[in-house]
Amino acid sequence: MLPILTTLQQRKPHLYSPDWLCPQCNTAPEDINHLWTCPYILPELNPCMTHRKEIAKFRDDCIAAFSSLKTLPTSFSDAFLVLDCWNYESPSSSCLWLTRELLPAHLTTFLKDYFPLSVIYKVISPLLNDFQLELYGEIWLCYNVLFHAWEESQGISASSKIKGGPSSNSPIVSSHHHNSSLASVPQDSWISWISSSIIRDQEDELGSDQEEVNNIENHYDYY
Numbered sequence: 001m002l003p004i005l006t007t008l009q010q011r012k013p014h015l016y017s018p019d020w021l022c023p024q025c026n027t028a029p030e031d032i033n034h035l036w037t038c039p040y041i042l043p044e045l046n047p048c049m050t051h052r053k054e055i056a057k058f059r060d061d062c063i064a065a066f067s068s069l070k071t072l073p074t075s076f077s078d079a080f081l082v083l084d085c086w087n088y089e090s091p092s093s094s095c096l097w098l099t100r101e102l103l104p105a106h107l108t109t110f111l112k113d114y115f116p117l118s119v120i121y122k123v124i125s126p127l128l129n130d131f132q133l134e135l136y137g138e139i140w141l142c143y144n145v146l147f148h149a150w151e152e153s154q155g156i157s158a159s160s161k162i163k164g165g166p167s168s169n170s171p172i173v174s175s176h177h178h179n180s181s182l183a184s185v186p187q188d189s190w191i192s193w194i195s196s197s198i199i200r201d202q203e204d205e206l207g208s209d210q211e212e213v214n215n216i217e218n219h220y221d222y223y
């Protein structure tokens with residue numbers, strides 16, 4: 001399970017106030033889909049634009065890969081391009097499924113008019129894997145660093161997370177911290193946060209890495 005804010009708010013409401021919005025943009029609840037659509041902009045991190053770019057790349061790679069297998073009518077790419085799952089502007093729910101490694105049925109149904117299912121999976125699985133790795137590196141890892149920095153700014157320490165229940169003497173959802181977001185953090189301190197967070201939380205990060213890799217592997221076992 002990804003330690004996104006809405007999950008933490010359900011698990012540990014004494015640490016993570018249910019009122020808190022996405023710590024990066026402070027405009028929406030931070031659920032799994034928001035991770036890919038957050039409009040927060042830094043030179044190093046713009047999840048929304050990165051997500052769109054990676055969806056478009058995945059889509060174009062699919063067209064190139066399928067076109068290399070046999071001669072296809074021009075109507076193939078025309079129709080492929082307008083499939084609902086590539087609609088990253090809204091984004092469509094099938095686009096978000098794809099982002100979570102789930103192949104939308106309409107995508108495979110469309111391709112089955114041209115290729116057998118085994119070929120479809122053989123072509124699309126490595127491309128989907130590449131797509132996931134790009135999202136992981138460009139959004140998820142950066143997100144982890146920012147999230148740890150934000151937790152620190154809220155007075156949520158590693159030890160307070162381990163202590164658990166609201167009966168412990170752990171902090172501290174104070175009105176002082178309420179609604180503060182990373183957008184208010186000066187750039188230079190953000191950068192120093194990154195370097196210190198990476199070192200200090202290396203163990204946490206490795207744990208998350210492993211979980212992600214397992215998810216991807218399980219996905220391919222499923223085929």
Ligand SMILES: [Zn+2]
Pocket residue numbers: 022023024025026027028034038039040
């Ligand atoms: Zn956001």
